[in-house]
Amino acid sequence: MKITNWAILFVCIFIPFFLIMDFRTSDLESVSELNHQYTIALRTAAQDAGVILSMNEMQEYETEYRSIKFFKVNKELAIDTFFMTLYLNFGVERDPIGQGALAAYVPAIVVLDYDGYYLYTMTEYTATNGETIYKHMWRPKKPYAFADSAGNSINFTLDDYVHAYDDTTRKWVQGFRYDLQDQTHIPLLNDGASFETLRKSIIVKSIQDDLAYFINKHNEYATRNGIHYSFKLPEIAEEDWVNSINDIGIMAFIQGIPVGDQYYNSYAFGGGRLMKKVVINGGIDDNTGMKYYYQSDCAYSYRVEEKFDSKKDAAAEGYYPRECVR
Structure with a gap:
């Protein structure tokens, strides 16, 4: 066979193969790009909602507990923002x-409050005209609750503060665990290490169990709306769970969005901790005329001329640094 014939045969056999591979590569790149875009969109939505969570309508809610982790979550505004x-x-x-259509791919959202959590899931109800309606709705708040074999019960929070029922005295007590140590007949309150381990375990397991149930329940709604995907709670590392319960926050799930021949399946967490911004004072020492910058919570009697967002900004305006005196 002539070399030209071999060349033609090669082209006939391998060119289609190369074209298929090129199309496949292009599809994979498109899928990867869409996955990246969807992940950014989901994370941004969760982060925005997390910030909104700590915007209280009534400031007196913040003083109900002596804890820096306590906020009255604004779940309605947070879900709207999400x-x-x-x-x-x-x-x-x-x-x-x-x-x-997009909301149909959101099987569940959980909002972690200081002393319990809310689930926002698809709920079935019957309208006044008899029509069956599916709509995302809030489930009642569930406490982080635990009961031992002796009849004692504890409602945990995101830190050491508890509401506890002492079955021996038949009385409710509340406060930080270390303040209640040896003050009750509840053994768990006397062991800091065991308390912390169980507290985290109870919070994580309670949320996991409810999410697994309601995400699986979402399949009934999805099937009726032509979504051919099996919704289920994704595998989440234990470390991620523990980190997510350090502060109030929101965890959102998106599943089943078709991406090429695959499905997009992810979750995102948005924290709601308020970080107090440190203000930098620019003050003048009236005795010397020198200009100094220092944190606003420092005990100096300089005449404050300006306030800055950073030490760098203060230095640029000719102020010299002063160490904090408290």
């Missing part, structure tokens, strides 16, 4: 039909 950001990043902010 979906608003999500719709914006998916390009359906002005498309009610597209918003409804």
